[in-house]
Amino acid sequence: MARVQVELPSLLAAATGGQRSLEIEADTLEEALRVLVTQHPRLKGHVFDERGELRQHVLCFLNETNTRWIEDHGRAVKDGDRIVLLQAVSGG
Template sequence: MGLASSPVQIDHPARSRERAAAYAARTGEMAQITFTQNLTRHVECPALEVAGGTVREALERYFELHPRVRGYVLDEQGALRKHVVVFVDGQQLKDRAGLSEPVSERTSLYVMQALSGG
C-alpha cells in the first residue's frame, strides 16, 4: 500500500492580494493606514482604509494605489526600512521582514519614521 500524495499548492502573491481584496469587499473588512506628517512632507501618502489579512497585504494594497510610498517604507528586500516603525493597534510591529501580523476591519496601522541621533 503506497501513500497517496496530494500536490502542494503554492499561492502566487498577486492571487493572495486579489483574494484578500475580494474578501474585504465582501465582508467590509478594511484596515486604516495612517502616515505621520514627516513622511507626508516627502511623498503624498493620505490616510486610507485598505483590504488585507496581514500588515504586508494591507501595505501592498496601499502601494498599489500610491506606488511612490513603497520606497520610503520598504527596502529592496521588502522589509521595513531601518528608520521606519509600524504600530498595529498601538503595538509596535514585531515582524519587520515578513510583516505577517494579522489585521482586521478594526485594525489601525500607523506608519512613522523613527527618530534617531542626539
C-alpha cells in the first residue's frame, strides 16, 4: 500500500484531535478518501454530503489535480502523494 499524506484546513482540526497533517495507507484515490473518513469518522460529514459526494464547497486535490477532474477515482496512488482538502468559496 502507498503512504499518502493528507493536509486539512485548520477549521477541520477539531475533527482529527488537532491534527492537520495525516498519513494514511491506500492503493487508490477512492480508497484513500474512504480510509481517511474511516480512521477519522468525525471528518465524514464535513467532507462528504448525504449522497457520499464531496460537499459542494469542498475542494480536494491529489497533488496538483482537482479530484473532480479525475474521472477514475480507482487510479493508483503512490508513496508521497498528497491529498489536500480546501474550502472552495470565492466571492463575497
